Amino acid sequence: MAMYDAVVIGAGIEGSATAYTLAKNGQRTLLLEQFPLPHSRGSSHGQSRITRIAYASDDHYAVMMKEAHVLWRDLERESCINIFENCGYLSVGTPEDPFIKDTLTSLRKHGVKYDIISHNDIKSRYPMINVPASTIGVLDHSGGILRADKALSAFQECFKRHGGTINDGEPVLQVIPGDVVTVKTSKSTYQTSHVVITVGPWTTKFLPSLGLHLPMKPIRISVHYWKEKWRGQYSIQKFPTFMYGSVYVMPCFEYPGHVKACLHDGPEIDPDDRDAVNTNYVTETVQKYVSEHLPGLETVPSVTETCIYTMTPDKQFILDNHPRWKNIIIGAGFSGHGFKLAPVVGKLLSELVLRRQLSYDLTKCRIDRFLPPKHQL
Structure with missing residues (x-):
């Protein structure tokens, strides 16, 4: 029976970042993934994610983002892959x-270069955005796009270079706690000193077997791509990523001549049956938004894809040891804003495994905020 220092379950961006960090720290690490890689069933696929340093209401994430920005650059250099x-x-x-x-407060506090743009200047700089005369813009110069598929590949390839092992197409059937944890899969059985569980939307199905019932809900995100009426108006050379209201927008990047515009919300789903829900209202909401605010785009999406968020009630992450078994560590509930922070998440989950001093205060990310007082440690 194979023995590892750590087994990471789930090879999405958070699990891959964690496995990479552990292997880089000399840990004999196994990364398990239930689906054949690469796949589009979870939360880490696709080619792009918005990134920025400023966080309007969660300053502790802005602090983490400053380091994440550095760590993404480090990963680019190590992997020789362009990510940002x-x-x-x-x-x-x-x-x-x-x-x-709050965005301005965060930018000023963390010394991030920015511009405040009047409504007239928005019209001048970005004529293909139509927003009310009462609005202004705040341009965060640190922001942009993470090449999501490249980032995931970079973590996994560098993980293997550091001696890590990836077994994909191997669902985990059982985790048996103990001083040495036993992990049974569809193909084999492994023993390990520590387990890290980063299974995204499957967390609510996985954790009850370990006595945890956490209030997370997976939601389906419809990812729409809208064709330009005039080619080049929304190119990445002319157009930033931006957010107004509950819709986020990216310039033409993935599909030539197509802008990505998505609602930051969706219906609750079962991750194993994600297409069973009606998402017409999501498409109709974004369609109305595009008609009103992005006049240079066609009003019917050319391409629609799917992603999954796993939401916690307070939209804060879960980064913690299991309340009973400290050698079982859980990373979950990234609530639609975890990808950009993956290098720091991987570092923090690795620190929990290695029992090192944590780099950041994780009080807001503890499991016991969801447990009755008698179960809190």
């Missing part, structure tokens, strides 16, 4: 909007 496209991130809202106020 620095086209900027534009927040749009009224000057009184708490989102705008």
